[in-house]
């Protein structure tokens with residue numbers, strides 16, 4: 001029997017994580033935050049003091065790292081038995097993740113780790129290439145976006161809530177740079193799958209977006 005998959009792709013800060021977690025909870029499905037796999041590798045690379053352009057060394061780190069995910073109320077990640085959850089959301093972690101995610105060899109190593117999340121009764125997978133590369137046969141696909149201005153502001157508020165020092169202009173610049181890198185890379189770039197429902201959440205509440213995605217699933221539509 002096919003295990004159902006809902007993919008939610010889109011740029012940084014579009015709200016994919018919050019929406020995906022809420023939908024996974026409502027459906028009692030598993031949740032894959034694929035960005036956290038790239039972020040975990042980024043932490044492993046930084047810990048090993050490997051240069052971001054040393055592809056063979058990055059591959060060695062990727063192949064040997066042991067990751068454990070606990071997708072409870074809050075995501076907890078252990079890298080080689082050490083809790084790295086606090087480091088996942090750091091700007092530097094995201095920046096390096098976006099650089100190393102552009103290497104096709106790195107993506108190939110991380111592919112199986114992501115596919116393994118497809119378990120009964122279903123999976124909500126969020127990322128950049130969930131609907132195009134990792135789960136191309138997914139029954140339900142969403143491309144969730146929002147303007148760069150709105151996304152930067154959301155990120156700024158998130159950091160402030162966590163009492164992390166934040167500068168809106170810098171966040172906007174970093175976000176646009178990361179968008180560019182994610183969209184322009186040759187392998188698995190950030191693009192909407194042609195059968196995805198595109199949702200621009202710039203002027204939508206969280207509840208409204210969740211409702212639209214739930215409608216897609218309940219109506220059994222495949223765009």
Ligand code: DC
Nearest residue numbers: 012034035038097098101127128129
């Ligand atoms: O979603 P995120 O911000 O946690 O992702 C961090 C980086 O990882 C992102 O800039 C690009 C990369 N990434 C990717 O290339 N493919 C994915 N499916 C998820 C993330």
